[in-house]
Amino acid sequence: MRDRTTGFLITTIILAAIGVYLALPIQHPKWLTDLLFWQPASTRDLQIKEGLDLRGGLQVLLEADVPAGEAVDSDAIQTAKQIVENRVNGLGVSEPLIQVQGDRRIVVELPGISNPDQAIETLKGTGLLEFIETGEEFLTPGTRVSTTIGSLDDTGTVTGTNPITNTAGVTATGAVTPTTIYRTIMTGADLKTAGIGFDQTTNAPLITFDLTDEGAKKFADYTSANIGKILSIVLDKTVLSSPRIQSAITGGTGQITGSFTVEEARNLSVQMRYGALPVPLRVAESRAVGPTLGQDSVRKSINAGVIGLLVVIVFMLLYYRLPGVLADFALIIYALLVFALFKLIPVTLTLPGIAGFVLSVGMAVDANILIFERMKEELRGGRALRSAIDIGFARAWPSIRDSNASTLITCVILFWFGSNFGASIVKGFALTLAIGVLVSLFTAITVTRTFLHLVMNNMDLSRNRWWFGV
Structure with missing residues (x-):
């Protein structure tokens, strides 16, 4: 028994x-955060994540832009959700929440977004990149065009699309009357990666890209002949730039220049990098969310939580005496372990999430109360x-179980x-409560019991049962 108690104590x-x-x-x-392989590499850290209601930000509801009554393939929505998530990560947003709602909607929450x-433009853009043949015709950046990968109707909608890998049914917006359908030479399917760079002469932002081996060969063959x-x-039927081919481009790399700001170049490169959406999306609803709790309110809430915890600790001490003291230590360990798990998983804390954690604290105390009351009954029975323990x-x-x-x-x-x-509020409450309940099972059954046996092994309290509230 002593060896078992020692083992539990060390653990x-x-x-x-x-x-x-x-x-x-x-x-x-960094070596520690690198161990968190289940977290996205761009947001891998050990900081508490705050949700929209604590930090403020942007909430967007994206909906599949298809005719009413037309079914949307569930795999297409899941793929679109993954692409949207990749774009959000590419924007460097921390603690985002992206989830499918129903069969055709995607909910996106972006805490702390600055623009x-x-x-929104980065999220909803279809992301269909095309290199089109225009011959001697210069197309001004911003011009809307029709291409052989789909064509624009009078409302600006792309029709007659053909599949490109997993891409079909692209939608553009804006009134356009197309007169020419341009031939598409290459698409984003031939792109390996894209990023942001700066012109060495003017220091203006530009978009750099690398092509796949097949794309590089296709690009080299076309530029050599033209x-x-x-x-x-x-991009999405809108001209980004119209460079003249000065020589054959055989290196598999290229640049897109234009009147971009740094943020515009970054957002466009994100769309290009993560590919085209398999189903067009439109913004059904968007709203900027201000933090419902200011810094002062958050501080007061934390103080209230600490005061509540202290009241529980004092109650356990006065009513259950020695077992109450040991339960208080177990409760502190419980809070530390739950807090650590919130950072490791990570859990995005919202007001309902905090409520779930507070409720789990009460359940952790309740488990100890059940145990101590049974102990007191056994002691009173002789x-x-x-x-009795x-x-x-x-x-x-x-x-308890x-x-x-x-x-x-x-x-x-x-x-x-x-x-x-898409009820993220309910999800946060459920997650924090479940984590708290699981940890409370460990602390109430293992930690408190280990402390009691440790005291029994080192102190003779059998003659004075007052210490146990009897």
Whole structure:
């Protein structure tokens, strides 16, 4: 028994030390954050993530732009969601939330976004990149065109599309009366990557791109045969630039110049890099969300939470005495472990998420109360102290197990509901509550019991049961 208690104690100390280290508001070393392989590489850190209601930002509801009554393939929506998520990560937004709502909608939440209009354009743009043959005709940047990959009707909608890898049904907006259909030489399917660069002479921002091996060969063959002619570069049927081919381009790389700002160039490169959407999207709704809690309110809420925790600690100390003191230590370890998990997973904290955590604290205390009340009953019945501790835990366990299991089942249902119907508020509440419940099972059953056995092994308290509230 002593060896088992020692093993649990060492495990508890190690976990508590890890929790304390992860909870510290410091810049953790890169080698540590690199271990978090399940987090996106661009946002990999050990900081608390704040949701829209705590930080403010942009919420966008994207909807498949297809005729009413036309079915939308579920795989296409999932692929579109992944592309939108890649674009958001490419913009460098931290703690975004992207999820499918129903069968044709995607909900996007971008905390702390600085330029909502450009972010929306980047998200909803189909991202169809084309290199079109224009011969001697110079097309001014911003011109809307029709190409052999689909054609524009009078409303600006692309019709008659042909599949390009997984791309079909591209939509453009704006009134256009096309007179010429230009031949598409290459598409974004031939693109390996795209990024932002700067002109060495003017320092103006530009877009750089690298082609795949097949795309590089195709580009080299075309430019070799068309020296002196114009090749227009088009994104979503809008001309970006119309450079004249000065010589054969055989290196598989290129640049797109134009009157771009740095942010415009970055957003365009993000659209190009992550490919075209398999289904056109339109913005069904967008709104800028201000933080419902200011810094002062957040500070007051934290203070209120700390005061509440202290009240619980004092109550446990006065009513249950020694077991209450040990439960208080277990509760502190519980808070550290939950806080560490919030950083590791990571969990985006919202007001409902904080409410779920506070509720789980109450459930953690409730488990200890069930155990201690059973212990007191056994002691009043005349059992020896060590026997009363073991029987108290054994007889309280079924009640703790069943109550927590029912809570976890409810959390799963709420999480599923939030994931499938875009109710991120419900999802955050369910996730934080479930994490808290699981950790509370460990601290109430293992940590508190280990502390009690440790005290029993090193102190003779059998003659003075006052210490146990009897």
